[in-house]
Amino acid sequence: MLSPTQERLTTLMDRVVPGDEDPSASQAGGLAFLESVVAERPEWADRLDDVVAREEASVHWDWFAELVAGGFYADPANGGNAGAASWRMVDWQPEPLGGWPTTVPVAEATPVTVHPAALEDRYDAIVIGSGAGGGVAACGLAEAGRRVLVVEAGEWPAIGTLAEDHLRNPRSDWGLAPRSGPTDDRDVRVADDGRTRLPIRPADPGWNNNASTAGGGTRVYGAQAWRFAPLDFRMASTYGVPDGSALRDWPISYDDLEPYYSRAEWEVGVSGGIDDGRWSGPRSRPYPMPAVAAGPARERFAAAASALGFGTVHVPLLVNSTPWLGRRACAGCNQCVGFACPVDAKNGSQNTMLTRAFATGRAQVVLRTRAARLRTDATGRVVGVTLVGTRDGRDWQRDVDAAEIVVAAGAIESARLLLNSRSDLEPNGIGNGNDLVGRHLQGHVYGGATGVFDDVVEDLVGPGPSIATTDHRHGNAGLVGGGMIANEFVATPSNTYRYLVGAGLLPRAGTASKEGMRRLVRRTARLMGPIQEVTSADSRVRVDDGVTDRYGVPVARLSGSVHAEDLRARDATSARSAAWLRAAGAVRAVEVGGTPVGPSGGQHQAGTLRMGSDPSHSVVDEFGRVWGHENLRVTDGSVHVTNGGVNPVLTIFATAMRSVEQMTAE
Structure with a gap:
């Protein structure tokens, strides 16, 4: 028997989703x-x-209705969609249109882990972070003969843990902590607007939704694999420096990075078309795989683009269109x-x-562990890391030494680590003598438009991005x-x-x-598209x-x-996106x-430890080496001077490969 409050909630939730030939919210399990x-x-x-007491007059009614x-x-x-009733109602399914290709279990990558109690006192190299830059560093150093410890927060x-929850993933915004982490509410950040400082929880939008899991953002990303264009490395020279901006050119060019773009495309695996279209640089090799299959929506948008007078390309994806490196091709799920x-x-x-790194027998990863600070000796040389974590319900701390250290924890956490690594010689943090560590935080402001059509346009052929x-x-x-502008992932x-x-296209x-x-x-x-x-x-x-x-x-405290x-x-x-939608037949866009x-710094966060040709305007050199610290490198997106008008992950892979190649050559 329901309590009075439960009965009232049942009535109110059924105002949000009333019953008809399909279940109401309460009939579908909304109360649970x-x-x-x-x-x-x-x-x-x-x-x-408050909603129960004040109904639609509550200041929380909109939040309640959306929840x-x-x-x-x-x-x-999640309990509110019993029997997938709403999915049948809206004609949507998560699986591929033709069903899954096989019932044979997927052979998942297996990490070589080490318990905190079994950590050695010293390693040849410690890599902090296991995303794109950290994985490249671990692989390159282990294959060069180093004994490597990867530190992952x-x-x-397992795949199944991250493959299903629609409300707890880093591309949704329902106020629930993503399964890809972080999940500890004590892992707060602070938003500083110049007047007040407010805590940001991992489930809050201001956290910037980067995954905190093995593989980092690459575990759950959309995997668009664009190269930066030659002009992207010369933004200041091309456009000048706008007032209030800190725009600069990179110390390297597209030509410097092109061989490593090619390596990343082949060693990680990219599917795509002939090229990246207008403004793209020359290629030494084609993509290793053709573009992922697309549905008829691509033809519609291609015709509309042609009518508007601009060209289109396939969207390059770090997704297998054919079997690659011993793993399956995309099944086209949604x-x-x-x-x-x-x-x-x-x-x-x-x-x-990381799989390659573990295969050497010289790399291992310690999970649920953070680098609290980098440790230095009396001369200022970095000699190791203080690690902290929680295991078996108990917090622990351990100092571990290393000859070389690579920082790849993401632009926000990498900057935080250097700032917290204070010493008598560098009281404001390692590499921060010119107050540059943490500055120039950027990500991607996105433009775009949502369009509705009289006819069906979502063909449910995943991943979704097929034309740009x-x-x-x-x-x-x-x-x-x-x-760039591209059609979005199947939502x-x-x-x-x-959306x-x-x-304003649907009542709440x-x-x-x-x-x-x-x-x-x-x-x-x-x-x-990102700008x-x-x-x-x-x-x-x-x-x-x-x-x-x-x-x-x-x-970390974020401001700006x-x-x-x-x-x-x-x-x-x-505006251009809306025009494209209307040309494709949208009745409203x-x-x-x-x-x-606040500052930009979402899943594409970059720039806080940017590279340059001298320490007066940069934190690291062109190979990611922190100025004044020859054994300390950075290999994540924080080294980016600018972040391109495209997704930056392929550039993270490429710059990391270039840095690690130079590092091991020494």
């Missing part, structure tokens, strides 16, 4: 769903109480971005570079740089609900909302000595904002807009 998420976020109980709808349209395991979860690949056809650090235009990465009159129904509500609740979802899930398309940010010295990472994590280490030029480029991308709060 709400109870489960409140158990995870106890502070939400007060919000629910109830989120559970209704999410995966059945997260777990090494849960790609934000999820681990069910058939292990998505190529990340964990199943390529790169014509507008540069050469846009009155703008600094630009970016989950819960995310489609969010449509956010764009009620019969019209449910009818709208029935009609629009397969009649909605999104075109999106080339011009960077700012005031967009930065510092550490907050007044707020520490569970191990007493000061947390995106540059006005970035918003102008974003708006131009949004709503552009991305608004003013972002």
Whole structure:
């Protein structure tokens, strides 16, 4: 028997998703769903109480409506979509249209782990982070004969753990901690707007949704594998430096990086078309695999682009279109971005570079472990790392020495580590003599548009991105740089609900909302693209000595904002995306807009330890070596001077390969 509060919640949630020929929210298990998420976020109980008391007049009503709808349209395991009722209602399925190709279990990569109690006192090299840059470093050093310890803050979860949850992945925004981590609420950051400092939890949008798991972001990324263009390395020379910007050229060129782009494409595995289109540089080798299969939506958008007068290319993906490196081809499922690949056809650090490192017998990984600080001797030389973690319910700390150390924890955490590594010789942190560590934080401001059509356009052929235009990465009159635009990944129904509500194309609740979802899930398309940010010295990472994590280490403090030029480029991308949608037949197209709060630094975070030709304007040299520390390197996106108008992961792989090759040559 339901309590009065439960009865009231049942009535209210059925106002959000009423019953008709398909179940209402309560009939689909909505009450159990709400109870489960409140158990995870106890502070939400007060919000629910206010909704029960004040109904639609509550300041939390919109939040309540979206949460109830989120559970209704999410995966059945979340409890609000019993029997996948809403998926049948909206004609959506997670599996490939033709079903899974085989029932044979996937052979997952197996890590070589070490328990904290079994750590050695000294290694040849310690690599901090296991994402794209950390995986390359571990592989290159181990294959060169070094004994390597990889330090990973997260777990090494099985594919199934990361392959399904629609509300707990780093590409959704429901306030629930992603399964890819971090999951400890004490892993806070601080947002500093110049007046107040507010804590940011891992489940909050301001956390910047980078995965904290073995393989880093490559475990759950969308895997778009673009090269930066030659002009991307010469932004300041090409456009000048806008007022308030810290725009600079890279100390290296496209030609310097091209051999390593090619290596990354073949050693990690990229599928794609003939080239990257206009503005792309010359290639020494083609892609190793043809483009991933696409549905008829590609033909529609290609014809529309042609009518508008711009060219299109296939979207390069770190996804196997054919069997590659002993693993399967993409099965075409509809849960790609934000999820681990069910058939292990998505190529990340964990199943390529780290696997090779472990195969040498000279590399191992310690999980659920953080680097608290880098340790130096009396001369200032880096000699080791202080590691901290929790195992068997107990916190531990251990000093481990190494001849060489590679930092690859992501732009925010890598900067935090150097800033927390203080000594008498460097009281403001390692490499921070010129107050540059943590500055120039950037990511990607995204432009784009959501369109709705009278006919079905979502063909449910995953991953989704099949066509892009790169014509507008540069050469846009009155703008600094630009970016590519591509059709988006197949969206989950819960995310489609969010996109449509956010764009004003769907009521948040009620019969019209449910009818709208029935009609629009397969009649909605999104075109999106990242723009080339011009960077700012005031967009930065510092550490907050007044707020520490569970191990007493000061947390990252984020401040600053995106540059006005970035918003102008974003708006131009949004307008062009909307025009493309309308040319493809959209009856309505709503552009991305608004003013972002805080600095840019999402899953494409970069720039906080940028490279340069001298220490007056950079933290590392062109090979990622921290100035004044010949045995300390950085191999993640924090070394990027600018971040391109495309996804940056292939550049992280390539710069890391270049740095490690030079490192081992020494």
